[in-house]
Amino acid sequence: MACKNWNQNGASMTKNTGSHQNPPDLDGNTFKLVRFSELETDGKLAWYFFADQCRHCLEPPCKDAIEGYAAGGAVQDEATGAVYYTSKAKEAPFEEVKDSCPYDIPRKAANGQLVKCTMCIDRISNGLIPACVKICPTGAMNFGERDAMLALAKERMEKLKTKNPKAQLLDADQVRAIYLVVDDPKKYHKNAIAGLNHGIVHKLAARFLRAPASTRVQTAASG
Ligand code: SF4
Ligand code: SF4
Numbered sequence: 001m002a003c004k005n006w007n008q009n010g011a012s013m014t015k016n017t018g019s020h021q022n023p024p025d026l027d028g029n030t031f032k033l034v035r036f037s038e039l040e041t042d043g044k045l046a047w048y049f050f051a052d053q054c055r056h057c058l059e060p061p062c063k064d065a066i067e068g069y070a071a072g073g074a075v076q077d078e079a080t081g082a083v084y085y086t087s088k089a090k091e092a093p094f095e096e097v098k099d100s101c102p103y104d105i106p107r108k109a110a111n112g113q114l115v116k117c118t119m120c121i122d123r124i125s126n127g128l129i130p131a132c133v134k135i136c137p138t139g140a141m142n143f144g145e146r147d148a149m150l151a152l153a154k155e156r157m158e159k160l161k162t163k164n165p166k167a168q169l170l171d172a173d174q175v176r177a178i179y180l181v182v183d184d185p186k187k188y189h190k191n192a193i194a195g196l197n198h199g200i201v202h203k204l205a206a207r208f209l210r211a212p213a214s215t216r217v218q219t220a221a222s223g
Contacts, residue, residue: 001135002131002132002134002135003030003031003032003117003131003132004029004030005131006120006123006131007031007118007131009028009029009030009031010029011029012027012028012029012030019036019038020036020038021035021036026052026105026107026116027107028107028108028109028110028113028115029109030107031053031054031115031116031117031118032051032052032053032117032132033051033052034049034050034051034052035048035049035050035051035052035188035189036048036049037050037187037188037189039187041183041187048183048187048188049188050179050181050188050189050192051132051140051141052103052105052189052191053105053116053117053132053177054083054103054105054116054117054118054119054177055103055105055171055174055175055176055177056081056082056083056117056119056175056176056177057083057102057174057175057176058081058173058174058175058176059174060074060076060083061100061101061102062074062083062097062100062101062105062106062116063075063076063083064100065092065096065097065099065100066085066089066092066097066114068092069091069092069093070088070089070090070091070092071088072086072088073085073086073088073089073090073091073092073114074086074089077119077121077125079125080119080121080124080125081119081146081176082118082119082121082124082176083119084116084118084119084121085106085113085114085115085116087113089113089114090112090113090114092114094106094108094114097114102191102194102195103191103194104191105117117177119176119177120132124143129143130143146176149178150172150178153169153172153178153180154169156180157169157180160180160182164182164183166181166182166183166184167180167181167182168180168181168185170185170192170193171193171194174194179192
């Protein structure tokens with residue numbers, strides 16, 4: 001709700017599907033949602049929750065996909081690493097941008113704009129922390145310099161490992177939104193971790209297709 005409130009996003013009509021999962025997915029109005037899974041583990045039912053959003057990749061494939069069609073359509077902020085889209089992003093084909101993301105994050109809003117979590121760039125560039133981090137009453141999220149956050153996450157993971165040997169950080173060397181989970185990531189959500197370098201494959205393919213024909217072999221080989 002804090003995300004919707006800050007970004008002035010409307011609500012999307014949903015229906016009861018017999019699950020706590022509501023809304024069912026990210027959409028043009030929903031930049032972050034809690035994924036819910038109910039699974040049997042060791043003969044007992046267990047609930048898994050995963051707050052899904054853009055990971056703000058260190059090398060974002062979605063940016064390459066957009067920039068291939070619309071210069072200036074995607075920005076990676078130098079100071080913070082936040083990845084966000086501008087109004088020019090709507091010139092890029094949505095499905096290609098969506099497919100380029102290894103976490104299936106970008107969505108298309110009703111006005112045609114491509115959207116996702118912006119890391120609250122308008123807040124953090126003015127000295128505020130992201131709205132979702134600020135509002136969380138349990139302190140489940142932290143925000144700060146990448147090195148400090150990585151150190152905090154690793155420290156917390158080591159503590160959790162005493163009782164949860166599968167505790168792990170997800171793709172921490174590739175992203176800025178770092179998740180700590182205590183069980184197999186796939187139990188939380190199919191896109192909790194990047195699948196088979198899906199985005200990287202698209203990134204290389206996009207680079208190859210955009211390169212002048214005379215340089216294609218070299219570009220593909222060195223990408
Ligand atoms: S950082 Fe901002 S835009 Fe991203 S999920 Fe949190 S509130 Fe939404
Ligand atoms: S998680 Fe997806 S949408 Fe976010 S920066 Fe990475 S590729 Fe782009």
